[in-house]
Amino acid sequence: MTRDIPEKPALEGLEEKWDAKWEADATFRFDRSKSRDEIFAIDTPPPTVSGSLHMGSVFGYVQTDANARYQRMTGKEVFYPMGWDDNGLPTERRVQNFYGVRCDPSLPHDPAFVPPSEPPDQPISISRRNFISLCHGLTEEDEKVFEQLWRTLGLSVDWTQSYATIDDHSQRTSQKAFLRNLERGEAYTQDAPVLWDVDFKTAVAQAELEDRERPGFYHRVAFHRPDGEKVFIETTRPELVCSCVALVAHPDDDRYQSIFGSTVTSPLFGVELPILAHELAEPDKGSGVAMICTWGDTTDVTWWRELDLPTRTVIQQNGRFQVEVPEWIDSERGRFVYEQIAGLYPNQARKKMADLLEESGDLEGEPKQVIHPVKFYEKGDRPLEIVSSRQWYIRNGGREDDLRKKLLELGEHLDWVPDFMGVRYKHWVEGLNGDWLISRQRFFGVSIPVWYHLDDQGIPDYDRVIVPAEGSLPVDPTSQAPPGFTEEQRGEPGGFMGDRDIMDTWATSSLTPQIAGHWDDDPDLFARVFPMDIRPQGPEIIRTWLFSTLLRSHYEHGVLPWDHATINGWILDPDRKKMSKSKGNVITPSALIDEYGSEAVRYWACNGRPGTDTAVDFGVMKIGRRLAVKILNASRFALGFGEDVDVSAITQPIDRSMLAGLSEVVERATTAFENYDYARALEVAEASFWSWTDDYLELVKGRAYSNGAEAASAHAALQLSLSVYLRFFAPFLPFVTEEVWSWWREGSVHRAVWPTPGEFEGLTGDERILAATSEVLTAVRRAKSDAKTSMRTALSSLRVSGSEDDLAAVKAAEADLLEAARGTSVGYEAGEFAVTAVLEDA
């Protein structure tokens, strides 16, 4: 093919040019005619569509793309879909802020509603349907922006295989999987204490918790024995004295042996309470006696359950103390005291109760300040409360040892990249203390697809769940009637009630292999891609996304959803601890791409080792850019000698020597990629490439410009080695390699075959020749540098001493060496390796 080499090659514009061409040629389109063993399937993480992407996303996605491109070049058909995680709370929050609205499910749908152009000061309340419609609209816009960024970055995904976690197909898959869990008894509903976010007014799962250090005060509070003696407890939550159901101490605590089984009355409220023993009580914490409330913390829940205590809830789902005085407070004084805190938030009630206890003399001493961990919803601003509520759960091994053991075993069979990430999974599964709570009292998500029978009184019977037929999915139980009922029977005695909750976003994204592989509606495709080859993702969502995907796959298919989990590292601020400079200086990926180019950003990402935390580093990006420019220029030289020459022309020892080295590099880079170590593959290829340009190119330059068989050998060797380097770099720098490839090759470099040692068969020589000659050349350059003269300065004499092998190696490339060094002859002598170069006029 004729070579079409630009005079001044440049990086600018390559992203748009090749993105358009790849799209037009369907270069990365998945060919579903391939069989499972010819396919490499990737369970791409669907990014959360809630505004802008950050560098952390770019980092992991580019690394995965490098692995994907390598696999494609080895001949695998790559199944590389892209999803958007748009369902769930992040989208709701973004819509609320963006439009200045809030969802009020009690309002009727307003078909004419248009959001104001500017968000108003006071949020406008809108119906659930209007709210969801805004969510859809905004996420669609965001998804376009995201897709554009991914394209600019050069992700080789097949854009015809995309999905959104809120689209009908995902909803159908999610509901179908849930119904199957329900049918097999893996999902169940139960009314129980749950961790509750009072602002979002939803239950929260264990995986979404985080502890935050908060200041609190230990209040030493007196309870009263019948004989008037005081029993002290210490609590940070005196406001919960009214919901106290018992006191507890450790069974072996000598101080309290005599009072176990007796009773006390609570201060101010005068409620009679037992003193019980339980080994979770810690003798050296506070006074050694704790009050059990329903519920101040998760230990309370444990005690309440294991000691079979009554339920005395006072905090409601809106986070406030209930207004009516609870019936277990029957004294006149108790009722009066409760009225002081009725309707308050816990922090308000806490101060009030502390005052009242002090007045009554039941608070001893000054409250002591402590810093203690408090449970928060990871997206929330106020401490979680524990309220009793009916929720849906999926069994996850948190309460069944057999299942837990099985899940641990599956985790051991998964190939973790890097290895140590596997322990995070292990610890998470070992630490599970309850089933997976999947229902959320929110709006933008996949509905829990069930209804409940209403009895003669109109009370729902949660044991009589009505399920839809699989063929009718997705369903919205709040607006559709169940099979065998009509809409008129909604809410009527003898009729039905639809479940109002939606599923947690993880309940849907735990099914990404099933969604992307079309388990629901294309079993042929699913069989070709599942179980998938890799699950790339961040370390922080091992406990959520990875674990839940594994669980759902185990339930539905009885297998691991993928063979390998490649876990990327964490992204650190460019100036790490130097926070002074980073004020308000948010780095967006698109800004970096604009400044340094996609190749540079990709290069930076691919330099981050698998699983290793990496700082945003502009210096590394600059190097990436320089490498890309170097590829353009070196290619211009290597291809500047006319038509292709057959490799049989490669006869010169130094050319064969270079190819011998390159053949080894091929093996090393390939091994690295086979272990999903894109970073090492890049490092190996890059080191080789720089010495190729610095030494080999300089050494053969003169000969390449000449004529005859010697020149032809150089031309053929340059062409073969360049072809190898372009393929080496194609996974990392897809645009510039494709650009150069197009100068002289048909088709895409991304569909070219990955280099193999077989390409060098019969073309290699002694590696030592190039190495030794390069050493001599470096010594000559040093001499010229020391003399502060131009590299063009001629040598009056050049003498090399070394072993017999060294000398033979240099001799084999003597003509090229003399040309590059500007010498006329080389003198050889046996001895220690040394080079003496004498300059003319020196």
Next chain:
RNA sequence: GGGCGUUUAGCUCAGUUGGCUAGAGCACUGCCCUUACAAGGCAGGGGUCGGCGGUUCGAGUCCGUCAACGCCCACCA
């Protein structure tokens, strides 16, 4: 309180199963407009490999211990 990871030149990081005279790039110094490349190229200076102790003929690499930093987990009395 437990677990995992990190700690190598001023900065950002490589260093695979122990053999290194410890590397790269940036930054720094000097030189060079050499016909692929001056938003380049060539050459150079710079490190007691976090501390201490151990195993070994030999340790940046293995073991123990301590420290700093980061992340994850942990029952809020």
